[in-house]
Amino acid sequence: MQEKKEYVLDEEIPDAPSEEVTQAALNRWQTANRDNMFLEQAQTERFETHRQILESKLKKGESISPHVLKMIGLFENMERLDAGYSIEMAIDIILHSLHKGYDQFKMNYNMLSMEKTLTELYGMLK
Template identity: 45%
Template sequence: MVHNDMLHELKTLFSQQAEQELLQMVRDFHTSKQEEGQSISSYVLQMRSYIDNLERLGHPVSLNLATSLILVSLRKEYDSFVQNYNIHGMGKTVNELHAMLKLHEKTLPKKDVPALHAI
């Protein structure tokens, strides 16, 4: 009898822990934004890890939701890409979206180039 009680206690503890992990994961995923200076690859990989972890916790993210969550959290300079994607690119996998974003990133003006000051 003691054995069953202990088992039940462990199961309860484990499910509470999994629920807390899920809540934290959803919070992090939802509040994720591409940081200034963060490469698109680094950002997409970060978002993919949230998607993979949610799946591991038994909550798979649909393809459209995954790509939408990535798109809405990109920096401003990706706005034109997002508009184009919404018109033409729907239904891509996260890998396809990643490849398209990497190509777009190459067209963006470099920010870290020092400005030439007029003398």
């Protein structure tokens, strides 16, 4: 709506340019329609990626490496979709996703107020 392209949702695509519809108008309609389609796909992908991030939980007995690498990949995907998380927030979410066996690690990490990258956190957990 901000870009004034919502008309493509309500109007039929013209078959061919006529006196009322010029080729430029047809091109404008096709461009706006394509932009709305990609916007909708990106919104769906953002929603799904965000859901996966929030639902990720490491279960007892599972390996830490694939879990953290998967989460880092999800955070990178959100960044690509222009909906990135801050490093601090991403680390908090990863730490929260760990099972109780990592409680001592989480306490030490937070008490020492470490400022690490996601890759450094991965190395520490590994």
